Amino acid sequence: MSEQKRVLRRRMLDLRESLPPEEARRESLAVCERLVRHPAFREGETILFYFPFRKEVDVRPAMEEAWSSGKRVGLPKADPGTKSLSFFSIRRGEPLVAGAYGIPEPSGKASAKIPPGAIDLVVVPGVAFDGRGYRLGYGGGYYDRFFSRHSGPFRRIGVAYSFQVVPTVFPEAHDQPLDGLITPSRTFSF
Numbered sequence: 001m002s003e004q005k006r007v008l009r010r011r012m013l014d015l016r017e018s019l020p021p022e023e024a025r026r027e028s029l030a031v032c033e034r035l036v037r038h039p040a041f042r043e044g045e046t047i048l049f050y051f052p053f054r055k056e057v058d059v060r061p062a063m064e065e066a067w068s069s070g071k072r073v074g075l076p077k078a079d080p081g082t083k084s085l086s087f088f089s090i091r092r093g094e095p096l097v098a099g100a101y102g103i104p105e106p107s108g109k110a111s112a113k114i115p116p117g118a119i120d121l122v123v124v125p126g127v128a129f130d131g132r133g134y135r136l137g138y139g140g141g142y143y144d145r146f147f148s149r150h151s152g153p154f155r156r157i158g159v160a161y162s163f164q165v166v167p168t169v170f171p172e173a174h175d176q177p178l179d180g181l182i183t184p185s186r187t188f189s190f
């Protein structure tokens with residue numbers, strides 16, 4: 001993987017770590033307000049989120065809104081062996097279990113598995129994003145693999161703190177672009 005990506009990832013993770021908690025909270029709330037007003041959210045019946053860890057944008061207020069509006073809420077489960085993701089629906093208050101990387105995940109009951117064809121919207125986490133819809137993640141290639149295997153009909157919308165939008169994330173051939181990006185002050189469509 002490119003050295004440029006590695007350097008950018010390190011720098012962006014350090015910046016995120018030093019983000020004051022009050023600012024992280026305020027920006028996360030502003031992102032959630034925009035997200036729940038987005039047509040893909042309003043019209044979506046099955047929406048995939050992520051469980052925020054290491055100071056990622058906290059999308060839990062938008063998950064609450066999805067449950068309140070009767071939508072199906074899904075979270076990823078990572079398989080580090082195959083570097084693949086599967087998504088399982090979870091109810092409000094349902095306990096999660098620490099998975100690979102220590103991220104809280106659904107327990108993985110087969111009956112809760114969400115078939116990719118039933119997904120309307122994927123809310124995508126990231127370490128940095130550019131103005132063309134490319135994203136930099138933790139380097140596992142999990143979302144890239146998921147999107148290259150399952151290309152739709154769902155929409156892919158990234159969520160970012162303002163500082164996470166950068167001029168370029170040095171995309172490579174395997175990088176799968178997003179359809180949209182939401183920051184505290186802007187909603188981009190690609």
Ligand SMILES: Nc1nc2c(c(=O)[nH]1)N(C=O)[C@@H](CNc1ccc(C(=O)N[C@@H](CCC(=O)O)C(=O)O)cc1)CN2
Nearest residue numbers: 050051052053056076078101103125137138140142143
């Ligand atoms: N909240 C959240 N959940 C998510 C993701 C995410 O980005 N955010 N993922 C999105 O993919 C998947 C998990 N992917 C991850 C990939 C790598 C590392 C990680 O800690 N990597 C180490 C390097 C480890 C190694 O290379 O062996 C590191 O960054 O220090 C964490 C999560 C599924 N769940």
Ligand SMILES: Nc1ncnc2c1ncn2[C@@H]1O[C@H](COP(=O)(O)OP(=O)(O)OP(=O)(O)O)[C@@H](O)[C@H]1O
Nearest residue numbers: 001135136137138139140141142143144145148174
């Ligand atoms: N569709 C794919 N099929 C096979 N390998 C892939 C695919 N997408 C990415 N990879 C591999 O995964 C590795 C990590 O990719 P990359 O650095 O772009 O991950 P990332 O976007 O930062 O991570 P993530 O998607 O997990 O947040 C790369 O070595 C890449 O070759």
